[in-house]
Amino acid sequence: MNARQLQIVELVNQRGTISVAELSQLAGVSEVTVRQDLNVLEKGSYLKRIHGAAIATAGDDVGVRMKTRFPLKQRLAAYAASLVSNGESVFIEGGSANALLARSLAQNGDITIVTVSHYIAGLLKEAACEVIVLGGLYQKSSESVVGPLTRSGIGQVHFQKAFIGIDGWHADTGFTGRNMLRCDVVNAVLAKGVETWALTDSSKFGQIHPYAIASGGSHLQRVITDDGIGEEYQTQLAQRNITLRLINEAD
Missing domain, CATH: 1.10.10.10 (Winged helix-like DNA-binding domain superfamily/Winged helix DNA-binding domain)
Known part of the structure; x- marks a missing residue:
């Protein structure tokens, strides 16, 4: 080298x-x-x-990914946490920023967190909030569950808000992910029609991955990211009526 x-x-x-x-x-x-x-x-x-x-x-290792741009992801998580009201049930899918969101909400005893991430569940062992962990096929790399059992669980549990991760967004493809089964979980959440936010740093914009998110008539209309996102992507998102909340990239 x-x-x-x-x-x-x-x-x-x-x-x-x-x-x-x-x-x-x-x-x-x-x-x-x-x-x-x-x-x-x-x-x-x-x-x-x-x-x-x-x-x-780092792949899907959440612990490793969390160390990348950690201060920014903390700010993204803090803003997302501010959207959650007492008494609500909240679905948190997985990924590093969402793990930090779960940790931000952990001591609120008036909320319930629903998750497919066993990594996030592990963070909440001492939490004051209620935690519902869904079942399914366990993916060791991401420490999350996927598959038909997971989809069934999502259909049977009610929540008012959902926070998901994405791996890419491009004007030609919309939101995309690297893992087919994890995208299937996200699409099951979107099919419920609840208020759903993509929580991601701006590096994902402009990337294209193999598997579609928000397919089959479902829509993902809300994004929390940092102000490092390019103006062209901001314009393209606005043209698609996608709500964008920008957090300062630097302190």
Whole structure:
């Protein structure tokens, strides 16, 4: 690994996700050279390539992902927590920002958290709030449950608000995810028609992943993210009547 490739690995690990264009600017080389470097680094398992960008190899490990842009994710979670009222039941799907949201709500004894994430359930062992953990096929990498049993549980439990994670959004595809079964869980939540928010940092915008979120007539109309999101994405979201709440990227 040369010095430039080492710099690229460090940048990807710091940001979690970073575009080829930005890597080109920061490394002072062409995008063609960056793509060549990314091919080499992906073969060595130092990172993963996606459409137009590179992501850290943390995968679905929530504990590892939480360390990426941690202060920002805390602010996103704090804003999301402010939307929850006493007496409500809240579905929290999974992911690092949502785990921080669950922790923010943990000591409110007047709410109930419904989750598919056993990682989040573990964070709530000493919580004052009520916790409902749904069953299903356990995915070890994400520490979440998926599949028909999970969909059935979602259909039988009532909640007033839901917070989900996304892996990508692009004008051509809408919201997308990396894991088919986790996207299936999200679509089951959306089908209930409750107030649902996507909780995500701005690095996900511009990315395309294989599996559709908000398909089959369901709609995801609310997003909480940071003000690092590009103006073109803000415009595109507004054109689709998607409510956007922006949190300061920096303190």
